[in-house]
Amino acid sequence: MHCSKKTVRDIDVSGKKVFLRCDFNVPRDKDTGVITDKGRVVAALPTINYLLDHNAAIILCSHLGRPKGSWKPELSLAPVAKLLADELGKPVKMSKDVVGEDAQRLSRELRPGEIMLLENVRFHKEEEANDPEFAKKLADMADLYVTDAFGCVHRSHASTAGIAAYLPAVSGLLMELELKYLGDILTNPKRPFTAILGGSKVSDKLGVISNLLEKADTLLLGGGMAFTFIKASGGHIGKSLCEEEQIEYAKDMIKKAQRLGVNLLLPVDTVAAKEFSPDAEHTTVDIENIPDDCMGLDIGPKTAAAFSSAILSSATVVWNGPMGVFEYDAFAEGTRAVAKAIAESGAESIIGGGDSASAVRKFGYADKITHISTGGGASLEFLEGKDLPGIACLMDMD
């Protein structure tokens, strides 16, 4: 279903007022509020430019942070309006409110080729409650709904789903890319298809593990989550991360892999330390015999070699979750090896998850990856195979 959604290119936008939902939830400096990474704003520029070039007027909408339905001046989108104006080289009007008098007046006066930004939509509690009246007020300002907010498609909010009840709704160019890679490739991957899962917790990724087992030829499991699987298969994991309550689930997944004929590879060795710290003394040990006073903080070199070799013979790779505590140099080698193998494999490669994306960037392989998803939680729910409200509400292709 995901690849069959209409985009801005499938609909006449000329002379129309377009309500464009973006994800401008940018990271900011805790003390100064200065935007530290403009990536999410830059990612929306292709759709904005497309609409401006095609004679549309744009009413931009986003949330920022978690104001929880109250008016918080420190979470104003005004700095984003300023950044956008700099990037576009043209004025971006900023309304003082979201659906109030100022927004209504500005949107009424907006002409083709002009652009405005509404104040933080989560200043209203009706946004997250998906209040139909609020959604209608948003819709009343425009003729068309376009969304590039992939990071929010798993949310059933007024500006991410509810509004589509009142306006023709299509995806923007960024959303189109996400749906193309995550949607098409998961539906119809070139084989062999290898999925790599890591990160800290099994419980964060129950649905992802289960769904990817049904799609992939090979599943590589590393990171903190692997230890619950090692314990489930009888290994001794010392003080490594373990979720006792997920051991039964891990056993089920091991059985599921056998039943479906999926090649499930668990780590065979690990880089272990007595404490969780950047300069902890560390040694490589057999994964099934980790000393009682040690915890595994990275996959070991034998595992990295086995994982790399599986990746190098793949045609499609999907990766979510680092192989170890890559934030510390001593425990970064496993994650680096996997990133390197993906870059060298020539496989179609997709990365979902915030920390995995920052790992490939940190190791300098980002430009070798086919697609790095912009949505953290959203890309995970996509990998779970869930029907997502922010996608389901868009118009289907004829």
Ligand code: ADP
């Ligand atoms: P993503 O954001 O890509 O979905 P996660 O948030 O699930 O990834 O996991 C990332 C975190 O997992 C990182 O901060 C990393 O330090 C941690 N991690 C990976 N391996 C281990 C391990 N063996 N022990 C403890 N933490 C780990």
Ligand code: MG
């Ligand atoms: Mg994370």
